[in-house]
Amino acid sequence: KQEVTQIPAALSVPEGENLVLNCSFTDSAIYNLQWFRQDPGKGLTSLLLIQSSQREQTSGRLNASLDKSSGRSTLYIAASQPGDSATYLCAVKRGSTLGRLYFGRGTQLTVWP
Amino acid sequence: SQTIHQWPATLVQPVGSPLSLECTVEGTSNPNLYWYRQAAGRGLQLLFYSVGIGQISSEVPQNLSASRPQDRQFILSSKKLLLSDSGFYLCAWTQGAEAFFGQGTRLTVV
Numbered sequence: 001k002q003e004v005t006q007i008p009a010a011l012s013v014p015e016g017e018n019l020v021l022n023c024s025f026t027d028s029a030i031y032n033l034q035w036f037r038q039d040p041g042k043g044l045t046s047l048l049l050i051q052s053s054q055r056e057q058t059s060g061r062l063n064a065s066l067d068k069s070s071g072r073s074t075l076y077i078a079a080s081q082p083g084d085s086a087t088y089l090c091a092v093k094r095g096s097t098l099g100r101l102y103f104g105r106g107t108q109l110t111v112w113p
Numbered sequence: 114s115q116t117i118h119q120w121p122a123t124l125v126q127p128v129g130s131p132l133s134l135e136c137t138v139e140g141t142s143n144p145n146l147y148w149y150r151q152a153a154g155r156g157l158q159l160l161f162y163s164v165g166i167g168q169i170s171s172e173v174p175q176n177l178s179a180s181r182p183q184d185r186q187f188i189l190s191s192k193k194l195l196l197s198d199s200g201f202y203l204c205a206w207t208q209g210a211e212a213f214f215g216q217g218t219r220l221t222v223v
Contacts, residue, residue: 004156032210043119043203044214051210089157091212101147101205101212103157 002027004092006104013080013111021075021107023090028068035064035075036089038106044089048075080111115140119204119215126222132177132191134218136204139185144206146187148179151201151217163187194222 003026013019023033032051036044048057048064050073056065063076073090087108091101116139126132138144148160159172161179169179176195180188187204199222204215 034212036214041219043216046211046213049211093212100159100162105156
């Protein structure tokens with residue numbers, strides 16, 4: 001069974017810092033990995049999707065890397081802002097047809113001004 | 114563009130009452146549809162998924178059920194709610210690689 005772990009569980013940083021969120025998974029036979037953002041009481045917003053054949057994806061201040069062989073992904077946030085405060089979830093997808101996602105419990109990020 | 118609608122946004126129901134949560138997807142056809150539950154302090158738990166009309170697979174034994182009466186409609190139901198059914202319910206769809214989620218329904222069973 002695929003297990004996804006996210007470290008740290010919570011992170012509090014001052015505005016402007018560059019930070020790294022970590023995600024690890026036990027089964028390297030994944031189809032892709034997706035990073036989501038969740039604001040309190042809201043649904044999940046897709047941030048970045050990395051296919052299993054890719055090493056990284058970038059969107060604005062966000063960069064996600066994937067090392068499938070070691071079962072790890074990192075989400076790098078540059079020049080953090082208070083608006084980045086949210087819970088960040090990573091999910092790995094097994095297979096292509098059914099697309100079942102296995103989620104970590106998330107990293108709760110607080111960026112203070 | 115594709116959008117996903119979930120309603121209601123919040124719901125407070127007494128123990129033993131029935132439940133019906135609805136999810137619809139627009140702008141796509143034949144999506145894979147999913148119901149997840151997010152309980153306090155826990156990760157997202159996959160409850161049901163569907164690859165087509167009338168095709169439902171259950172991941173976790175419980176007193177909930179799901180139905181897909183139309184291609185882009187997914188319904189989560191219960192005949193009698195339990196306290197343990199409280200949580201945040203999320204509908205999601207995929208068509209290919211990326212997954213997209215609705216805004217969720219906060220269910221409190223009292």
